[in-house]
Structures are given as C-alpha cells and as structure tokens.
Amino acid sequence: MNLRKANRRVSEKRDAAGRGEQRRRTNEQWGDRGRAQMGDGESDEKHQQRGKETAPKGTCQTMCPARELRDRQLQNLLHHFEVYSFVFDRLRSVKQDMIIQRVSGLNCVAILERSVRFLTYASYRLCGEPLRRYDPRINDTHLQENLSWLLDCYATGTGPHPNQEEMQALGLLYNLGSARAAQHIMELPERLRSSPAVTLALSINRAFLERNPVRVLRLARRLNFLQSCALHRHLATCARDLLLIYSHGYSSRNCRFPLDRLAQLLSLDTAPAARLCQAYGVVVHHGDQLVFSKAAFTEPEPGKLHCKLFHSVVAEEQRDFSVGNIIHDCA
Numbered sequence: 001m002n003l004r005k006a007n008r009r010v011s012e013k014r015d016a017a018g019r020g021e022q023r024r025r026t027n028e029q030w031g032d033r034g035r036a037q038m039g040d041g042e043s044d045e046k047h048q049q050r051g052k053e054t055a056p057k058g059t060c061q062t063m064c065p066a067r068e069l070r071d072r073q074l075q076n077l078l079h080h081f082e083v084y085s086f087v088f089d090r091l092r093s094v095k096q097d098m099i100i101q102r103v104s105g106l107n108c109v110a111i112l113e114r115s116v117r118f119l120t121y122a123s124y125r126l127c128g129e130p131l132r133r134y135d136p137r138i139n140d141t142h143l144q145e146n147l148s149w150l151l152d153c154y155a156t157g158t159g160p161h162p163n164q165e166e167m168q169a170l171g172l173l174y175n176l177g178s179a180r181a182a183q184h185i186m187e188l189p190e191r192l193r194s195s196p197a198v199t200l201a202l203s204i205n206r207a208f209l210e211r212n213p214v215r216v217l218r219l220a221r222r223l224n225f226l227q228s229c230a231l232h233r234h235l236a237t238c239a240r241d242l243l244l245i246y247s248h249g250y251s252s253r254n255c256r257f258p259l260d261r262l263a264q265l266l267s268l269d270t271a272p273a274a275r276l277c278q279a280y281g282v283v284v285h286h287g288d289q290l291v292f293s294k295a296a297f298t299e300p301e302p303g304k305l306h307c308k309l310f311h312s313v314v315a316e317e318q319r320d321f322s323v324g325n326i327i328h329d330c331a
C-alpha cells in the first residue's frame with residue numbers, strides 16, 4: 001500500500017514537471033512569434049530596400065551591340081524605313097529594360113517623353129503604309145501604354161516636369177472625344193488646366209464632342225507640329241461630319257457651294273477636296289461648284305479613304321524641322 005502511494009507521488013511529480021517544461025517551451029515559442037511579428041514592418045522595409053539594391057542596372061549606352069553596328073555599316077544593311085522598324089524595336093527593348101531595372105523619376109520621364117513623341121510622329125508619318133512596314137494598331141497600343149505611364153509619373157513624381165503641359169495636351173488631342181482623357185484633364189491642378197496648350201486642346205475636344213467640325217478645323221490651325229500629328233487621325237472624321245452637315249443644310253438642286261471655299265475650310269487644295277467630296281457622293285459641278293444632297297450622301301467603301309489625304313495640313317508645319325528636332329523637343 002505504501003509502495004503504491006509512493007509510485008503515485010513519483011508519477012504526479014513527473015507529470016507536473018512535464019507540464020512545466022511544456023509551458024516553458026510554449027511561452028518561448030509564442031515569445032519568438034511575437035518578436036517576429038513585431039519585426040514584420042522592419043523586415044518588409046529591409047526586403048523592399050534589398051529589392052531595389054539588387055535590381056539589375058544597365059550599362060550599355062548604345063542602341064545595339066558594337067559588333068552588330070560595325071557589321072551593318074560595313075555590309076550597308078541600313079534602310080531608310082528603319083526610321084521606324086529599327087527604332088520601334090529598340091524602344092520596345094528599352095521599355096522592357098526600364099521595367100526590369102525599376103527605373104523611375106526624371107530619367108524615366110525623359111525616356112517616356114521622347115518615346116511618346118516618336119510614336120505620335122510615326123502615327124502621322126507612316127499612316128497608310130503597308131502593314132509589313134507599319135502596323136497602326138501596334139503603334140497605338142505602345143503609344144497609349146507609354147503615355148499612360150508618363151502621365152502616372154507626372155502624378156506621382158516630384159518634378160520638375162517642364163514638358164508636362166505639352167504632354168497633357170498631346171494625350172487629349174490624340175484621344176479626342178474620349179471621356180476618360182477629358183476626365184483626366186479636368187482633374188489636373190488649375191495651373192496645368194489653364195495653360196495655353198491644355199486650354200486649346202480642351203476647346204478642340206469640346207468642339208469635337210459637339211459635332212462642330214468647322215470650329216475643330218479652325219482651332220487646329222493654332223496647333224504646333226507635333227500636336228497636329230496627334231490630331232491628324234481625327235481629321236477624316238471631322239471632314240465626314242462637315243460634308244454630312246452641309247449635305248443636309250445646303251440640300252437643293254439649285255444651290256451651288258464654291259469648291260475653293262470648302263477646300264479652305266478643310267485646309268486642302270481643291271483637287272484633294274474634290275476627291276473627298278466625290279467619295280461621299282457630293283457632286284462636283286463644272287469642276288468648281290458643289291451640289292449637296294442629303295439623299296445622295298454615301299459612306300465611302302472601307303479602305304478607300306485614308307487620313308493620309310490630310311497630310312498636307314500637317315506637313316506644312318514641318319518645313320524647318322528634322323525628326324531629331326521633333327523627338328528631342330527642339331521643334
């Protein structure tokens with residue numbers, strides 16, 4: 001009996017000691033976990049800082065390897081259409097490198113501004129070219145992505161950004177009629193919203209939304225060259241709206257409208273203005289008079305009428321500017 005009680009006491013002491021050891025271990029584990037949780041914020045900051053430090057840094061300062069450059073020069077493998085294919089390919093690579101290297105700040109803005117200018121100019125200069133040389137959809141996709149990234153840099157960066165007014169206006173003119181683009185402009189600070197370039201772009205956008213092509217075309221004469229490049233893809237729509245309005249407003253068999261007057265409104269010579277009218281079913285009478293009829297107005301066949309018809313409107317302003325001047329904002 002005494003032996004049984006002794007064994008029971010020994011067992012109870014052993015269990016108590018085990019429970020005490022377990023509590024000690026548990027407390028140590030929770031203490032470690034608590035200390036780890038308290039240090040999470042610091043660990044995250046260190047992790048982010050370490051990520052920035054370990055981001056790869058580019059060292060090549062040329063557009064292609066030196067060996068490739070020498071070979072292409074020796075073999076005369078440079079083509080004049082590489083104003084576009086070669087540069088576009090390199091700009092796409094630069095964009096990828098910027099993402100990998102996590103480039104930000106003024107360097108990022110400087111690269112994106114030049115990319116936007118190049119792609120905007122290309123949208124005007126190469127429109128109507130065969131797809132094997134220029135794809136407008138791909139160019140538009142990259143232009144919109146670069147423009148969006150650039151505007152985000154303006155919004156989140158500290159500056160200074162001396163070209164922001166130009167780029168904000170360029171984005172609205174390129175996306176004329178877009179509610180999203182107009183909303184973005186209206187959310188800008190008053191200083192930017194009231195600048196001359198942005199104010200003019202807003203006036204053109206308002207006239208475009210109101211289906212007032214005459215006012216759009218008149219205001220467009222005040223744009224600089226690159227702004228005209230951004231607007232030019234909308235000129236065909238403005239011309240179509242103008243002819244539709246006149247076909248209803250001057251619809252009469254006895255009414256004649258001077259061709260040279262219409263050409264002046266469209267900033268075109270009389271010959272391309274006459275071709276434009278004929279494409280929409282407007283009769284050219286005796287070579288210099290237009291006969292409008294709302295019943296005769298027709299839409300041209302797809303692909304028959306290109307905005308290239310309006311290149312003379314933009315090209316007039318490029319007389320003294322090289323492509324380099326345009327891209328590097330020396331125009």
